Amino acid sequence: MSRTADTWILAAQCPSRLGTVDVVTRFLKEQRCYITEQHSFDDRLSGGFFIRTEFRPPAADFEGEAFRAAFVDRAAEFDMTFELTAPGTRMPVVIMVSKADHCLNDLLYRYRTGQLPIEIRAVVSNHPDLEPLAVWHGLPYHHLPITPETKAEQEARVWQVIEETGAELVILARYMQVLSSDLCEKLSGRAINIHHSLLPGFKGARPYHQAYDKGVKLVGATAHYINDDLDEGPIITQGVEPVSHADYPEDLVAKGRDIECLTLSRAVALHVERRVFLHASRTVVFDR
């Protein structure tokens, strides 16, 4: 049996205050829930508190709704927001791509084999290229071309797909388009982008060519929540790969693909396992 096949997750955050851990753990005890893993962190500099608990309920017929309803008042005393996630939950997801297929291919593989607890509802792209890949996986593919003139309209259709599919997470798997402020705001905290550099180094276009010009000996990738400030959203994961003088820009592009895939899928896994907490411009990540 997999480690988490029978455990629920309670993830919560609130302003720092005496009793923040106790309000969670005492309630779990009262509910006769058995805590199998717990992390909490209090950010001294910003005054934020974060807690993530995995627990086994007292019986198989445990009612998440009743638990939630009973906890909501206690949480309110601490201005605490929380999410309760049942075992086996698969988060509904929309993936956005452009022409590069490596991240999409990697996510589809992990999805198909059950390695990532997600439910891909649709793939959206401004190009038709990756349709066969999506179709082979039995997924709807929305080809929504974009031009400067049609951007607003295209984004409206993108948003429609997200809404209609009930996607709780949007993964920008090398989408290569800058989202409008409006769409960024709608997707705040639930859209993860992969940037092919170690942000904040090499922001903007063609980061591997920038890296080549600087003669760096390491290239990397950064998965981050999008926000209105391009390539500046809160970082979730970063990965790195050594390179040498013998790597021309096109070699850096090729070498970077693996680390982009790993960095993005890692960030998605952490997000859907409720291990990531967004707090101003930073994240708290309770990794295993």
Add this chain to the structure above:
Amino acid sequence: MSRTADTWILAAQCPSRLGTVDVVTRFLKEQRCYITEQHSFDDRLSGGFFIRTEFRPPAADFEGEAFRAAFVDRAAEFDMTFELTAPGTRMPVVIMVSKADHCLNDLLYRYRTGQLPIEIRAVVSNHPDLEPLAVWHGLPYHHLPITPETKAEQEARVWQVIEETGAELVILARYMQVLSSDLCEKLSGRAINIHHSLLPGFKGARPYHQAYDKGVKLVGATAHYINDDLDEGPIITQGVEPVSHADYPEDLVAKGRDIECLTLSRAVALHVERRVFLHASRTVVFDR
């Protein structure tokens, strides 16, 4: 101010049972202690529970002894053992070495600059070579030669040094001698050895030469608690370093030095920060 300059650490373990987290966190709340960081883990396969809490006490005149005394009964209900560590505590340590000085040098540097919260009380060696290094750092150096005939006697003197200095931790920083079962038992859970291989691969002598013969592409080091079963004690940390065909055995020895130092000092830091829990033949490590 450093992250932990004003935080106490409570580390505890006991058999798995409902309420193990609550008994700790409820008490801390009652004592008006503010939890800044907490990890807990319940080992499903072995039925062991482990918790580590960093907290700020309600006032500067917080009395550790009173806290301890008040908690001991509650802990007993759960067969829970615990340790309470005050901020600024420096664990008394004896370091044992042979002729190789890289790990000793590294530990002394971290000790001298306050990076490791330890108090080195003595350096013990079966060779005289490293005395100047110890002396420059103002440390007593006990040269206790060993032969097959004098092993029991030598170990008795080693034990005497440990006892007299009040050492709570013994670091075998490339000591290169096998301790007797008797001494292993006395030091159970409080002696850390560095082995220059990725255990359980290449147990025994000259692991880098074994690694060369096998043509491996990675060499490594393992820091572990010693036990009666040579090179089989519970592993705390492991580190790794890529090597190539151009590395002869003596190059592997040289390349391995850095990773040995890092792996050992990391294990010592984790131990003295009470992040390591020993449980049968394995460890639970709550890293940051």
Add this chain to the structure above:
Amino acid sequence: MSRTADTWILAAQCPSRLGTVDVVTRFLKEQRCYITEQHSFDDRLSGGFFIRTEFRPPAADFEGEAFRAAFVDRAAEFDMTFELTAPGTRMPVVIMVSKADHCLNDLLYRYRTGQLPIEIRAVVSNHPDLEPLAVWHGLPYHHLPITPETKAEQEARVWQVIEETGAELVILARYMQVLSSDLCEKLSGRAINIHHSLLPGFKGARPYHQAYDKGVKLVGATAHYINDDLDEGPIITQGVEPVSHADYPEDLVAKGRDIECLTLSRAVALHVERRVFLHASRTVVFDR
């Protein structure tokens, strides 16, 4: 243009002797070939010499056959064996699998997108499970079940596939069957296996479960040429991944998949780019 789109590769090895580099480089100069990258290594302990040269020919109509014919006598003076590889060469390959699909999926992706200069001619398996994956990529799939009684016969059919497809390399992408000595010998130096441990640690079956029992803090994978001595063939690449106490055996299995894929595909890339030289029980690898 990609780095190697117009470069030929000359890879050679012979016993150590004065003039081994010169015999290669002088010839290239005479042929007006421009060396873009060269590595040579002389193994002091075993007395073997290895050289790999990438070069641009003087004109687009460069004749590999003529070059080969002209060099063969000079090479013979040094008992030198060599291979000349034209730009754009794709090595014919047969992949053998069992039920686990992660390595196959990874290789197919790299093949389909041109990242690996291979030409997959067939997929062979003792199970039917992965046929759809092969078929979607337009590849013949040979389901050749095996039992202790039919092993010889099954291997004969495997060998037939290898022969008929003209495969120069066989990739055991988690095939999970031990090949007979006879087949190992036939495939000497041209069959690469991925083992899911840091060999020589955890040889044999269920290495992740062995790793869990030992409480290691790193798991890894090893790609190696097969030979008659199970899990002891010459190592090409090794990869590693940190794990923790919170990873149960099934988590180690899951965590290991990525490093298995990367380690195997890296080994295949090195092999087909003629960067690996086999020499007794070890390899010389001229990585970029």
Add this chain to the structure above:
Amino acid sequence: MSRTADTWILAAQCPSRLGTVDVVTRFLKEQRCYITEQHSFDDRLSGGFFIRTEFRPPAADFEGEAFRAAFVDRAAEFDMTFELTAPGTRMPVVIMVSKADHCLNDLLYRYRTGQLPIEIRAVVSNHPDLEPLAVWHGLPYHHLPITPETKAEQEARVWQVIEETGAELVILARYMQVLSSDLCEKLSGRAINIHHSLLPGFKGARPYHQAYDKGVKLVGATAHYINDDLDEGPIITQGVEPVSHADYPEDLVAKGRDIECLTLSRAVALHVERRVFLHASRTVVFDR
């Protein structure tokens, strides 16, 4: 016997042209020198050629001067610059520091134990703090304070130390002062600085604090040749270390120390082993 105890190094570079490898290897053959390891690289984009050869001479009484004199004309035909380095050569070095001692301590240890083939002639600092450390190692310590007003004068005295000691390499081991353009130029290609970030990210002061503000999940260090453009000199080595939300700026400073030491000492080793070639704003590094 160590790998390089009896091998000479010939390192050369010149503009790309047919015959650049041959001019070196033919000469070595004529001189009956046995090549044990060779790397060459031709940079397609910039048109530069680089070669590094380790060789064993035909006899113990091999005359470097005669070799050099005989090769100089041939090299001239190719506008080739070259350096010949005898086995056992220890490059004379001056180390410059400020108050932080970790890099100095690390370099002194490697120097003292013969791991780095350097001869430290002096330690220069704008502060008195590290004098005892230098003195224990038997090294002259020049305390040369600096103020905006006295900068020119101080640099003149620094230069005097470099000149008088015959230093061929200056190591800025966290010197924390910006050198004048004039001094940078004098030290072009022979002064290595360690910057505590993954350049070009986080240039300038307090990079760990910048990194904290950005919420990065990796911190790093960069060793580079200094040039007139602050923190923009050609990169030799880069290292990286994972960090988490629980690392405050002072924790990043602490965590970064190890990677700074390793990155700097690695760069120094590569430089003194003649593995680094400077070419415009980039380096070619022939690592093992």
